[in-house]
Amino acid sequence: MQVPTVSITGVPDPLPEGLHVLDVREDAEWQAGHIAGAVHIPLMELPERLDEVPLEQTLVVCKVGGRSAQATAWLAHQGRDVVNLDGGMLDWEAAGRPMVSENGQEPGVI
Template identity: 55%
Template sequence: MAIPHTPQTITVADLDVTDPVPDGYVLLDVREDEEWEAGHAPGALHIPLGDLPDRIDELPDEDLLVVCRTGGRSGRAAAWLNQNGYDAYNVDGGMTSWHQAGLPVTSEDGSVPEIL
């Protein structure tokens, strides 16, 4: 059995509040549809973790900041992506920390966003 690659981790505190996703990076949200609809970062790419292997061709040729609710699923996704040739970084604390830090969050229906 192969030992899984541990992805590099960044914290929300490492991100710039005025421009949290730097040039050359894409924020990949791997949460489920209902989580995404309730609240997500504007401009993020949404591919649920379970769909990632089948939708890998949708990923851009840029470094990936991978986020979920708290960092568990995104850690697994980032490790898998790294094993498949991508430069992926787990956002520690996920969307929960993102929202608590005051970084932008929107919802699909325009209601007040919340992190599920």
């Protein structure tokens, strides 16, 4: 199965109304910096938390795109409308896209 993928240049800025973001990174990565409004479900928790994934179009992100590609393939198999961000949060940050943090520090990707 081909994983639906988009590069950072293919993601509108700002994100359009109705497009959801799912971040599948680990807690420490999430706390350091993430996209405002994203849903955080670490990859290993995804099967038991599937009901928390929006049914509408969802952009799936991780650090560089590997974990999110796995999540995107699995979610697509579950019938979800998902696309993987190729280059992940590293490309998001490099493009100067806005992020927030949960640790009181300047947002960044770890």
